[in-house]
Amino acid sequence: MRLDKTELALIGLAVVLLLGGLFAAPGWLIFLLTVALAKALVVQGVVMQMKAGLVSFGQGLFYCVGGYAVGMGGQFLGISAGLVLLAIGVVAAVVLAMILGLLMTRYREIYFAMLSLAFSMILYGVLVKSQELGSTDGFNVNSWTLLGQTISGGEQATHAVFVLTVIAAAAVAFFLNRYYRSSVGMTCEAIRENEVRVEYLGLSPRWINYANYVAAAAVSALGGGLTALATGHVDPDMAYWTTSGEFVFIALLGGTGSVFAPFLAAIVFSLVRTYAIEFLPNAWQMILGFTLLGIVVFLPKGLWSLFTRARVDAPVSAAPSSTSNTRTGGARA
Amino acid sequence: MKNAQSTTTRVAGRIAAGVAAAALASTMLAGVAQAAENGKFRVGIVTFLSGPAAGPFGIPSANAAKVIVEGLNKGALPAPYASKGINGAEIEAVIIDEAGGATKQVEEFRNLVQRQKVDAVVGYISSGDCLAIAPVAEELKALTVFYDCGTSRLFSEDTKPKYSFRTGLDAAVDNIGAARYLAATKPDITKIAGIQQNYAWGQDSWHDFTLAIAQTMPKVKVVENQMPKVFQGQYGAEISALSVKKPEVVHSSFWGGDMEAFVLQANARGLLDDATVVLTCGESALDRFKDQAPNGSIIGARGPFGAFAPKNALNDWFVKSYTDTYSMAPTYPATKMAQAILGLKAAAEKAGGGNGTVPTADAISDAFKGSTFESVAGTVKMDRADGHQAVQPISYGTYKYDPKTGKATIENVMTFSGDCVTPPDGTTSDAWIKAGFPGAKCN
């Protein structure tokens, strides 16, 4: 197996994160990183669809399915093996996505966004109605095991979820990197650019979107499951539209330029938010809003363009596709 | 690791630099936060500062926290809290916003404890947040006082709490109290309807209330219950649906803007001409209802709080200081916050240690457990859930507005003792109500 530069960087970064996290970082930072990376997996699901020109305002649906699978598997099925719980969430999300995908792939643009939002909100409604699942209060995730080791609170739990999340994030990013370079991944981008021409090539955009939708659901459910293990609690808010909106937000914050972008964006988002809350408890939303606005205005391709800008000679910026970018040229530092 | 570094490309180097910079920046900022820590007793105060719960609950609570902390630091409170600060150490309050859901609150709780190094956390209005925070508090061994959330599941699920306490009352108490008040004041009614927000709070409230009313008033029939989405604001269809059934009493656990909007609309539509409304959280809008809530509406304050608080030197001081600063009387969330902080002070001082020292979380929680302390709302006994849950009486009364002075007051107040409305340890509220309140000692 030959590794390209991105993949090597990925492995290196994962190792640095693991070592740094386990030996140097304070507890709160480990937890913040864990949740940010887990959420970034959901964002990866959003980005996968964004590459094909579809914006899901309902990715919280699969995030929630993944989370509830972990919670309910422990609570009602008596399963405690963490990896099995995560797998149940992924399988449940895949099955759900295979059904919903049949309908969803007929839609584009804002209608796709709103229909995905509607499905997510229907799940939210069902969960709110389910008093045995604690309604809006949700319920706590029982103690669980990792490879036979019981994980129940304490530093050990924080570290276990952190390690699990970093490995899962690296693995997903690794495969996504390959996926985006595969013919299916490339076709997704072609669909975004011009769907009709893809059809002329003899390909079916609908079924490619379908496969992409299902894969995105699986990745997002994994993120949901990891979040549930980390926070130890699930509630229907995971499927509420503002949660999905946050994922789209983070996706655009990072940009679709690289598999690293969602991770970077999620970490930056979390850090900005937590310090805004600490220093300006009454106006943290405003700080968040201005920060994001600034990023969108000055870095329309997302935070990731900070890292690609150095290579101006790269063909990316030479592409004549965008006329709007030149408008902001003067504003860039 | 060496191997990885040698092959790291420029891009990866930049990423690493970026992440490192972010981490460095955050640890530096954390350093700033910690530098402020110089023997002060730092308390994290978590309550809603934004969103629909901020106005009715969050801001009065935060204001109360400021009044009490400032008063304690000056040593201005009457006995038994006349000593300065907590254990002689100055109190420093770190107030943060509870908005954003349980996942975010767990993250912020960890930040409070591990980054801001608070000595105790007082807060949480949302039951979902309480449920999620309780196990984390135990895990981090962080002393946590829940002051408002009402879920009955808080200590029944988490069976062996050590570091978490609740100085507010269980929501079941509100509805058992409401059922008892109705039985005592309106024994002849036969038709009751309800309107609740469709989320855990509303569902649980209605569940407890209907169970309790079946015990206290067996003749009563429930004719209708509406469950609109929380924060809906428009209740036209619900009010019609209730009116059609002609109930004599309408029970509602609505709070905040929803409650005020419902009362306004139901009054304007004539529903409240024929039916009396029971508002379990009604006291929080006492100053705003004016002539829009009919006289005789039954309102509660989730305990002996706000306008129902008993007359004592502590409460007189609190009401005066609060009113002087914020030009309005404290509502029940404010009283509850004051009570939680006083409970914390009482426990920390009972835990002892030299003057100016901050006792450990273990010492404070040992002292807190099963303690009895004086609060702005009378004497509080930490008498349930193995000494972690407060027991207090609950009061209900009727609304009375005087158009001349523009002031509202509460009449016909009835107070039910804690043991009359609180299930004993080892019994869930559900089972206790269904069994007909065995062992209840009513005054």
Place this chain on the structure above:
Amino acid sequence: MLSFFAVLIDGTIYASWLFLVAAGLTVIYGVMRILNMAHGSFYAIGAYTAASAIGWYFADGSGSAGMSFLILIGAALVAGLVVGLAVERGLLQFMYGRDEILMVIITYALLLILEDGMKLVFGVNPYFAYQPYTALGRSTIAGLKVSNYDLVLIGIAITVGVALWAWLERTNLGKILRAVIHDREVARAMGVNVRRMFTLTFLIGTTLGALAGALTAPSISVVPGIGVEVIVLAFAVVVVGGMGSIEGAAVGALLLGLSRAAAVHFAPQFELFVIYGVMSLVLAIRPQGLFGRTLARKI
């Protein structure tokens, strides 16, 4: 029978409110292709401004209902125009031509900023401005007590809808706007000042949002967060009706309003799902919404 009648009345009242809330959103989307997430904030700003103005007008305890309506509408105009102009001139005009999705995010950031901004300006204490609502009294129609204010709301919604329609269909300016809706580039080639049209449209949209808030304020308690609650409802109306279509928004509002009222009266268990259920159903049958145009597939 009474219930059936009640569904009709309640549904129509709720529908007129929905229409007022959604009209501005659909106008902005139709012309500018901006899905304005901050629409709810304009609704909230309108509500706060109106509630403050009403509070000031009735401060001495007296006032007339007719005058209070003028104050409501005046407050909406001021709030919608001032904030709308500030946002359009100060931010959006530099963003035209960006990706549709990027515009969603920009308006979402705007929503966050405006939410806290409102908190700083108006505080978090609830505003109660019930005088116009109660001053009109109530009528009894076939045994059902109805607030006259709500009936007036139906009239206002119809007026706004007809006025918008007539303006778009019957005036020169409307025709120019429709040209922009139909094909922005050709319109520009024909000498239409598209940017000016954008400014105009955005102001109309924000003023409509503020108007909806101002007219709602007297019947509710104005608190932080009311804006966020209406966004998804407005989206649902607009998507059901077809993005950018005024008549679509009207029909969508009526459909959702009546469905919801029916659910409340006959099947309260489904009240929570009904809006999203109807939306999914309509989209499953007509992917472009009821009045949406199917776009030509451009190669």
